[in-house]
Amino acid sequence: MKKSVFTMGLATLLLALLTIPSHAQLNVGKKLQDKLNQKVSQQVDKSIDGALEAPQKATEKAAANKQEAAIDNSADTGNSPKAEKGKAKAWSRYDFVAGDKVMFDDNLAGEENGEFPSRWDLISGNAEVASFEGESVINLVQSGTDITPLVATENWLPETFTIEMDLFFDSDNPNVAYEIFLIPEGSKYKEAVHKELWYPIDIRANAARFKTFGSESEELAAAGVSNQWRHVAISFNKRSLKVYLDQYRLINIPNLEGKPGGLRIKIDKSVDANSMVKNVFIAEGGKKLYDQIMADGKYVTHGIKFDVNKATIRPESVGTLASIAKLMQEQADLKFSVEGHTDTDGDDNTNLKLSQQRAEAVRAYLSEQGVAPDRLIAKGWGESKPLDRNTTPEAKSNNRRVEFVKL
Numbered sequence: 001m002k003k004s005v006f007t008m009g010l011a012t013l014l015l016a017l018l019t020i021p022s023h024a025q026l027n028v029g030k031k032l033q034d035k036l037n038q039k040v041s042q043q044v045d046k047s048i049d050g051a052l053e054a055p056q057k058a059t060e061k062a063a064a065n066k067q068e069a070a071i072d073n074s075a076d077t078g079n080s081p082k083a084e085k086g087k088a089k090a091w092s093r094y095d096f097v098a099g100d101k102v103m104f105d106d107n108l109a110g111e112e113n114g115e116f117p118s119r120w121d122l123i124s125g126n127a128e129v130a131s132f133e134g135e136s137v138i139n140l141v142q143s144g145t146d147i148t149p150l151v152a153t154e155n156w157l158p159e160t161f162t163i164e165m166d167l168f169f170d171s172d173n174p175n176v177a178y179e180i181f182l183i184p185e186g187s188k189y190k191e192a193v194h195k196e197l198w199y200p201i202d203i204r205a206n207a208a209r210f211k212t213f214g215s216e217s218e219e220l221a222a223a224g225v226s227n228q229w230r231h232v233a234i235s236f237n238k239r240s241l242k243v244y245l246d247q248y249r250l251i252n253i254p255n256l257e258g259k260p261g262g263l264r265i266k267i268d269k270s271v272d273a274n275s276m277v278k279n280v281f282i283a284e285g286g287k288k289l290y291d292q293i294m295a296d297g298k299y300v301t302h303g304i305k306f307d308v309n310k311a312t313i314r315p316e317s318v319g320t321l322a323s324i325a326k327l328m329q330e331q332a333d334l335k336f337s338v339e340g341h342t343d344t345d346g347d348d349n350t351n352l353k354l355s356q357q358r359a360e361a362v363r364a365y366l367s368e369q370g371v372a373p374d375r376l377i378a379k380g381w382g383e384s385k386p387l388d389r390n391t392t393p394e395a396k397s398n399n400r401r402v403e404f405v406k407l
Contacts (some may be wrong), residue, residue: 002071008254013230016154021122026053033349039295042279044356055155067322070192073155074195075093080212083343086153086171086192091246091315091316091318093245093247094164094247094318094319094322095249095318095319095322095323096233096235096242096244096249096302096317097235097303097320097323098162098233098281098283098301098302098320099160099161099162099282099283099284099285099302100283100284100285100292100300100301100303101171101283101284101398102281102282102283102302102341102397102398103156103161103282103283103284104119104149104151104156104263104280104281104282105280105282105393105394105396106120106149106279106280106281106392106393107136107235107278107279107280107357107393108118108137108138108278109136109235109393111129112129113128113129113130113131113136113137113396114128114129114130115128116128116129116146117129117138118148118150119149119150119393120138120147120148120150121147121148121149122145122146122147122378123146123148123185123264124145124146125142125144125146125265126141126142126143126145127139127140127141127145127147128141132168132276135278136278137168137276137277137278138277138278139274139275139276139277140265140267140276140277143268143270144266144268144269145266145267145275146185146264146265146266147155147264148184148185148262148263148264148265149262149280149282150265151262151272154188154261154262154285155184155193155259155261155262155356156259156261156262157182157236157261157262157282158265158285159237159259159315160234160236160237160238160284160285161234161236161260161282161283161284161285162233162234162235162236162282162283162285163180163232163234163236163263163281163282164231164232164233164234164279164280164281164282164316165231165232165265165278165279165280165281166229166230166231166232166277166278166279167203167229167230167232167275167276167279168206168227168228168229168230168274168275168276168277168279169225169227169228169230169273170225170226170273170277171203171205171223171225171226171227171229171231171273172204172205172206172224172225172270173205173273174204175269175270176204176205176267176268176269176273176275177202177203177204177267177269177273178202178203178204178232178267178268178270178275179201179202179203179263179264179265179266179267179268180199180200180201180203180232180234180263180264180265180266181197181200181201181262181263181264181266182201182236182260182261182262182263183197183198183258183260183261183262183264183337183384184261184262184264185264188261190405193258193259193261193333194258194260195209195257195258195259196255196256196257196258197214197256197258197259197260197261198258199211200266201230201234201243201251202214202372203230203243203245205218205220205225205230206221206225206245207245207250208232208244208245208250208251209250209251210243210251210253213251213252213253214243214250214251215250215251216250217245217246217248217250219248219338220245220246220248228245229278230245231244231316232243232244233245235314236255236260237285237387238256239254239255239256239257240252240253240255240256241253241256247318250261252342260392263280263282264278265277281302281397283302289323289324289327290327290331292401293327293334293404293406297405297406298403298404298405298406299324299404300387300401300403301320301401301402301403301404302318302329302397302398302400302401303317303320303364304317304320304321305317306358306361309346309354309363310354311354311357311358311360312361312366313361313362321362321365321366321369322365322369325366325369325370325371326403328366328371329371329377330394331371332377334378334406335375335376335406335407336375336377336403336404336406336407337376337377337378337379337405337407338359338362338366338376338377338378338379338402338403338404338407339355339359339378339379339398339399339402339403339404339405340354340355340356340358340359340362340378340379340381340402341355341381341382341383341385341386341399341400341402341403342355342382342383342399342400343383343386343390343395343396343397343399343400344383344386344390344396344399345350345390345396348382348383349382350383351382352378352380352381352383352384353382354380354381354382355380355381356378356379356380357380358380358402359378359379359380359388359397359402360378362378362402363376363377363378377407386399387399387401388396
């Protein structure tokens with residue numbers, strides 16, 4: 001059996017003591033006893049401290065686990081469906097909030113593979129609808145491919161708007177860049193109107209830049225890129241421009257010269273790489289959150305997003321949810337009915353159940369963020385209260401919403 005280091009050390013010291021002359025042993029023995037007492041005292045103190053700290057550490061660990069599980073509190077089949085596991089915590093500082101009136105929404109529903117996407121116009125290159133991992137995407141086949149939403153009017157973007165989309169990257173190869181322009185094609189550029197917007201927002205796997213502005217995300221770079229989607233969110237408010245890559249804000253320009261006119265997505269690549277786009281969503285901005293609630297008695301948002309036909313909250317919803325939680329913390333008298341709504345696609349009863357589950361998921365998330373549960377109730381209306389006639393993708397998207405109705 002192995003002896004402890006302490007026992008072996010003690011034996012060595014005793015042996016050394018025996019070799020000391022007798023007239024000196026008394027003083028040395030006293031010093032040795034004092035040393036031993038000090039060591040024992042330290043060991044006892046350490047044990048006591050550990051015992052006292054254990055409950056506190058357990059409490060802190062439980063609190064951390066609870067926070068991490070804030071929007072992962074049940075299975076999809078439960079009463080309060082979860083958010084996308086693991087991602088919400090990483091997106092906790094994401095402050096992007098989508099506009100409140102849908103202008104363009106293309107999930108490529110009903111499109112045929114190999115055909116050009118019907119709601120887009122081709123400026124140059126070659127693009128087609130393709131199926132990737134069970135989803136329809138726009139495949140930008142070759143470098144220089146340039147597409148724009150098929151909109152009848154020129155300079156159709158308002159002074160305040162948001163744009164969201166998902167872009168695919170094979171790797172972090174710097175020779176692959178998506179260029180997002182906020183103006184019509186070059187031949188329609190008007191310097192007096194569009195000014196600095198001649199330049200594109202350059203999106204790479206780990207970076208976003210506009211002219212000399214922007215940066216690379218060290219966190220995204222450290223995590224690496226291997227066949228994955230990046231969520232891009234753009235917020236424009238009269239003169240200010242903010243651009244997010246996944247949960248990181250990489251561009252923040254407070255005063256930009258030029259009025260946006262439209263949207264173009266162009267691929268620039270000098271290597272053989274897949275370049276795909278999906279879930280393009282454009283919304284007009286509106287009143288500030290509190291002002292809208294005071295004026296209309298409710299807040300209507302399309303910024304809380306769910307997986308298709310599920311009540312799983314997607315991580316890009318965190319910015320909108322955080323703004324609601326913050327408002328409720330600042331305005332202690334506010335109480336809301338959280339109300340879920342769907343479009344008319346699918347079975348009525350299924351939509352009713354889904355809308356209830358989504359409302360409950362939002363209520364559960366806000367409760368986990370510190371909002372007292374008795375300040376929120378959840379109600380699902382399914383497709384029974386449409387805002388539009390469900391005749392266009394944008395109308396359907398407007399109907400798919402979450403409302404916070406003041407109680």
